[in-house]
Amino acid sequence: MSQQKVVLAYSGGLDTSVAIKWLQDKGYDVVACCLDVGEGKDLQFIKEKALTIGAIKSYVIDAKEEFSNIYALSALQAHALYEEKYPLVSALSRPLIAQKLVEVAEQEQAVAVAHGCTGKGNDQVRFEVSIKALNPDLEVIAPVRDWKWSREEEIEYAKEHNIPIPINLDSPFSIDQNLWGRSNECGVLEDPWAAPPEEAYDLTVSLEKTPDTPDIVEIKFEKGVPVALNGQYYALSQLILELNEIAGKHGVGRIDHVENRLVGIKSREVYECPGAMTLLKAHKELEDLTLVKEIAHFKPVISKKLTEVIYEGLWFSPLTKALLAFLQETQQYVNGVVRVKLFKGHAIVEGRKSPNSLYNEKLATYTKEDEFDHQAAVGFITLWGLPTKVSSIINNKKVTNV
Amino acid sequence: MSQQKVVLAYSGGLDTSVAIKWLQDKGYDVVACCLDVGEGKDLQFIKEKALTIGAIKSYVIDAKEEFSNIYALSALQAHALYEEKYPLVSALSRPLIAQKLVEVAEQEQAVAVAHGCTGKGNDQVRFEVSIKALNPDLEVIAPVRDWKWSREEEIEYAKEHNIPIPINLDSPFSIDQNLWGRSNECGVLEDPWAAPPEEAYDLTVSLEKTPDTPDIVEIKFEKGVPVALNGQYYALSQLILELNEIAGKHGVGRIDHVENRLVGIKSREVYECPGAMTLLKAHKELEDLTLVKEIAHFKPVISKKLTEVIYEGLWFSPLTKALLAFLQETQQYVNGVVRVKLFKGHAIVEGRKSPNSLYNEKLATYTKEDEFDHQAAVGFITLWGLPTKVSSIINNKKVTNV
């Protein structure tokens, strides 16, 4: 009756299903909470499964639009690639899920929040730092980290408590997915000399089976936001899903990464991000056309930091807001259309145009239309190289005049 | 007789052929100097052509090994991609050519050095800053920048002086090439909305015509230096040329870039770097396996600076040496073999192994072999998130205890 409530991040899988019972055993009333961030789950099924197992209440929340417009968009505009490879798939959804859990917890007057992460991944950090930032009074429980069972013991417990065992239980993979991509770790992938098996992939066709005819898409951006595909406007979440489809068909966006986790170990991960990788390439090319050189050369510093901050679970640090303020300011110029050829695993930018284009044919040309002041270069070079020249005179001891 | 000598960087093309005469008109004895940095020129032909036109002496220098072992290798180990795209092809050869010109000038007791660059490119800066750094007493002459002729006037002058007109004179392209790649600008490329025409490419097969069977190569690295292909050892220059061949056949390494030149304008360039792009991918993956996290996360800062310094003509600034000292120190760990699948324009790293691998299956695994201390994570998260939590408590005014 007057038991304390815990809000559990519920995925419908074995771990969090077992966690419902395990938390009940600890004396909590369990409120299940499942978010849709674009992984294409059957939410109604998951909702009922939680109740069947014993949750006193079960929330399902469609967060696709919020996920796209805030999290995925920031990653896109920052060209966020952790260690120059990983587009932050799971790292982006964790703070949003944490926020929704905290909102439900406050509404339900729960005393704790629970998540299904183990003790060696990044996600536990992202969840717990986010939850503590949003409501430091909430306790955080990590059943999977705490129960210390072997896989066999967990299954034993599930059977004893009538928790349905998933049919793909012997899958060697551990998957996480959202609009921005799909991550996969474990099993055979743990040998970095072995190529990932074809079964590790789901969103992308293998190169060998991609069509022999390309698709050409024109992506329109307004202030750095992709707003239309081939002239048709979409909500951002829908646009990303569309691109996942088309680019996935052409095998775009497979990533095989030996990465440094926040918790100090290297792990080998396989990602598929067809839509994300296509958008990242297109957006970068539009920036190449529209950003002034000084921004183009400094923005990567901001991007690297923002990428690390997000990867490392610090979305709710005030630093994130300051980095995003920089980013926002730069995006007003990023307007235009990019033409992308999707073919054989590539998203090839073939053309880009913009009302804010800083590329000026009359300055760049080698024809007689040339408006560039060639003689200015002489003075420029003299002063540009002056420190090197003076240093050389002094330190290389050549006899000379400055 | 007692005329002053100038050493001219001679390519065999129209501009520098005309420059021989033009410099003679100005009263100089011209010493021609042509370097082979892997572009596959007919050096003997060029040597004689210079003499025929009127040079008093004609040097040809094979600098392929020096170019590979110092310049290309530094770019490889730094993962040097200017604006995240351009592997510094021409930027790498300019300081080496400058150095050879200065050496010849000192040997010949010349008073000046001349190059064939125009007034709006990067190469004039790279040549002149390098020459002044190496010998500040040498005058630098840039005939093409100075004579201010239209193309027609230049051809007129050539005809008058019996200078052979190249048969491909109406080629719309301006090419530069070395072991590390080939760059192409001008003509139809000046419209960034238009895709580059197939004729713009020479080292790489178009995706549509690549073979349907991949090549798999194993690249062996010792201290960050690629030393063997498929078990066979090569001098570095030879290894790069081999890879240009194989990877080029599979269409690897086409780059289409709207870039910010040092002289303040944006230009559109097309590059082909089949060997370079393959090596860059392989080397990065081996570093992902072997570099400690702290180096992996800071090295990109060094790389970005080194890339800019080289692009901007400052190879002979003392800064370059200091950046290279950092780089060298990191490469002792980069030993091992990388297996690369060359297919449909991709250089896909399928496997990597190393005696210095920091990837530890027993730490990374989710099987019962796991040796990672899961409980350590609890303490880690508490302290990692503490600043964000305290900031949240204070500034979000939630009533709570720390």
Added chain:
Amino acid sequence: MSQQKVVLAYSGGLDTSVAIKWLQDKGYDVVACCLDVGEGKDLQFIKEKALTIGAIKSYVIDAKEEFSNIYALSALQAHALYEEKYPLVSALSRPLIAQKLVEVAEQEQAVAVAHGCTGKGNDQVRFEVSIKALNPDLEVIAPVRDWKWSREEEIEYAKEHNIPIPINLDSPFSIDQNLWGRSNECGVLEDPWAAPPEEAYDLTVSLEKTPDTPDIVEIKFEKGVPVALNGQYYALSQLILELNEIAGKHGVGRIDHVENRLVGIKSREVYECPGAMTLLKAHKELEDLTLVKEIAHFKPVISKKLTEVIYEGLWFSPLTKALLAFLQETQQYVNGVVRVKLFKGHAIVEGRKSPNSLYNEKLATYTKEDEFDHQAAVGFITLWGLPTKVSSIINNKKVTNV
């Protein structure tokens, strides 16, 4: 009559007085324009002097508030110290002066703008880049750079044209001053082994003559803006002037700097910034108390870039706005009071307090009030040091288990 107009940045000194006549000789009608950015000039005198010499119109503009609220404040909040020493005195006023010149030029339908800088300083760059950014159609004229006279020839010309010769003409110094400080170069200062003579200073008392009793000031900040001194509210320009007075009396803010100019040479400069240095110290200490660690450690990267961008004349580059957006976002937390002891050339922060203080005595204390979780450290250290440990095991070949 129908002559073209030029707007001249007029200081009242010899160079720009001569420039009025020189520009008339070139066929222009000269509109003089003098800004007050806090250097304490007699504006009415300057206004009339310009007219007497021959200007057709003479503007004087009080820009102290604008200079303080935008330029000096940005420098303060960024802790802008070029090469860790120079608080950007002149670099801050140039873009503002350029902006006012352009406004006057547009109002007067002038075709050109003129400034009195020489060809080897930074200020010519700052003026010209700013003017071209604000109105690329305006021509820029630099009489002093163009006329190539010796000092004697200039004086000769002045006498011939009845231009008053300043009585301190043989002063060895070249001064620029505004609210944020005073810069001085030239003459005896050109030997970096010689100490600056006492006459080089004007705003600060020499250490030897400072009072033996300190002044204590409490500076109140709201969102990073200094708003009150010892409880009394001031407009920012007034507050800075007050502090120049008090801190100058105690000899605070003398700076002797061998600096790298943008134009490639090193020069030796002497600055006095009593108010600025006091505010910079106080603001930094309040940030130490109020900024979350992640911002505290990344903000210096932004500050360094902003400082360089301003020093290098790029205030009107879009990059500046993006950097300022980051900065602004961080300042909302910077509220509180700092107590500063001004004594013997020091601005010593003795105390700081803030409603946003993140310093928590209960976390920091070593008494029994301690609320810090000491055991969390064990887990933290294990994971924090894990990459170093694994690297050591692998690469130092100690026999061990992970």
Added chain:
Amino acid sequence: MSQQKVVLAYSGGLDTSVAIKWLQDKGYDVVACCLDVGEGKDLQFIKEKALTIGAIKSYVIDAKEEFSNIYALSALQAHALYEEKYPLVSALSRPLIAQKLVEVAEQEQAVAVAHGCTGKGNDQVRFEVSIKALNPDLEVIAPVRDWKWSREEEIEYAKEHNIPIPINLDSPFSIDQNLWGRSNECGVLEDPWAAPPEEAYDLTVSLEKTPDTPDIVEIKFEKGVPVALNGQYYALSQLILELNEIAGKHGVGRIDHVENRLVGIKSREVYECPGAMTLLKAHKELEDLTLVKEIAHFKPVISKKLTEVIYEGLWFSPLTKALLAFLQETQQYVNGVVRVKLFKGHAIVEGRKSPNSLYNEKLATYTKEDEFDHQAAVGFITLWGLPTKVSSIINNKKVTNV
């Protein structure tokens, strides 16, 4: 007899004296080990005290020269100031002490190493990460963190075991000291609004009591190493101690810092570093004279990282070696003499001279000796400002030609 050995970092104070007994209680034979890194301890007394309390062996090691030549020198050449204030006093000695402890442990075939740090400071991290890097097989014990006694309980235990209680037991301060400075935390210092009391200081005279006559010292540097004072050569450790004396007498080097600890909290610390601060100022000024602009502007990035790496206990990460390789390369130019006036808490650099000086009076002068090419500036400015100008034309929609 056949008990396992532990090597204890022994300071002679109460905590580590109690730790000897406490470790014995746990069943270890205790080997005490005390390092002299310049804090001026009575080593013989400490050695015997350990034996008296019960250590089976007692080492005292003079590490002053090693500490100076490697650790303090790196900090000096990097201008290492954590959060722009703290010269890394304790952070520098921890890795060296760890190294000596490991050496003794290996020699003594001990199974563990013990240190006296609590659970909320930085030093526990520095010790443990260093020890694990040097010998991952050694266990690390932190008695003070583990025993969880109140101060009263600790004293009780000491009395019961005949451990001498220091006479200054009620000192409110917690001190650490070495050649590079002295740190002090705790007690009254915990209120950041309160000024540190005079008793908090030991190495420096208060401003009010400093002499009215300055001392002038000339410091000679060879390749960035301070080698002589006023013409007399010293070993580095001796030179620093000399400067501590002279500069301390003039009140130089007091620092009052609210700092972000690695473990996530802010703490308030008071430091005294008279010699270090004097050397840091002098070395920076010599670099201002001798480093080429490109190094001068990038070295701070390296310095910031190195400072953080050292502060955060990662001295033995391979990153440190790579950063030091950069640093070393830059120091070959840093030769010369700096004249410093020590007076009223200031170390004022009045003059600097160097055979590698890049300051060139003939380039810098405004006299007729001027060799600078003023017209080069015109071309330089045109290209330098070109991106800003083009951006302005396009995005501000002023009608104009480029």
